[in-house]
Amino acid sequence: MEFARQVRRQAQVSRKTDETDIEADLLLDGSGSTRIASGVAFFDHMLEQTFRHALFDLELRAQGDLLVDAHHTIEDCGYVLGKAISQALGARVGIARYGSALIPMDESLARVVIDLSGRPSLHFRLPFISRLIGSCDVCLFQVFFSSFSHSLGASLHMTSLYGENDHHRIEGIFKGLGHALRAAVRIDESLGQRVLSTKGCLSGVEGSAASMAEKSK
Ligand SMILES: [Mn+2]
Numbered sequence: 001m002e003f004a005r006q007v008r009r010q011a012q013v014s015r016k017t018d019e020t021d022i023e024a025d026l027l028l029d030g031s032g033s034t035r036i037a038s039g040v041a042f043f044d045h046m047l048e049q050t051f052r053h054a055l056f057d058l059e060l061r062a063q064g065d066l067l068v069d070a071h072h073t074i075e076d077c078g079y080v081l082g083k084a085i086s087q088a089l090g091a092r093v094g095i096a097r098y099g100s101a102l103i104p105m106d107e108s109l110a111r112v113v114i115d116l117s118g119r120p121s122l123h124f125r126l127p128f129i130s131r132l133i134g135s136c137d138v139c140l141f142q143v144f145f146s147s148f149s150h151s152l153g154a155s156l157h158m159t160s161l162y163g164e165n166d167h168h169r170i171e172g173i174f175k176g177l178g179h180a181l182r183a184a185v186r187i188d189e190s191l192g193q194r195v196l197s198t199k200g201c202l203s204g205v206e207g208s209a210a211s212m213a214e215k216s217k
Pocket residue numbers: 045167171
């Protein structure tokens with residue numbers, strides 16, 4: 001129990017390809033303070049919702065090939081953010097593992113459920129009315145959540161139950177992700193140094209018991 005508590009749950013991840021150059025600095029047990037600059041304003045607005053509501057501190061800087069379109073930038077931000085959370089969680093010792101949220105946003109209602117199982121899976125249901133929100137193609141949200149769930153190693157179920165306005169509906173989803181994450185990463189003190197799995201590990205994570213021990217030194 002002491003072991004899990006003493007570790008500062010943070011990560012820095014950078015990733016550079018010919019398409020994107022991204023740096024993320026993340027603190028899980030933060031206050032929700034964010035500085036986000038992806039070059040896609042509406043996407044920044046959505047990420048700010050997730051990390052503010054999760055109470056994670058995040059600095060994210062992305063420079064992508066936006067002259068092509070926002071696809072690579074948004075997809076790779078998903079990859080980097082999922083990886084940063086996974087890295088900050090290490091071997092996932094003592095965490096609640098599951099989180100869920102029902103989030104109203106005016107006339108709309110979003111449901112988000114997450115399992116930090118180590119196994120990636122995404123179910124995303126939001127029938128958009130428009131093709132664009134701001135300058136952001138709505139098909140890119142699913143692309144984002146897909147790469148995020150893969151690098152995080154999480155089963156992610158996101159459903160907009162109803163609503164009239166695309167902006168409200170997707171914002172409810174991003175806020176719901178924040179609340180679900182906040183619940184799932186919470187240290188459950190009754191678990192002590194155990195992992196909430198009959199296997200004894202949450203498989204597929206990049207961290208390991210050895211790397212947790214290294215960090216706690
Ligand atoms: Mn908004």
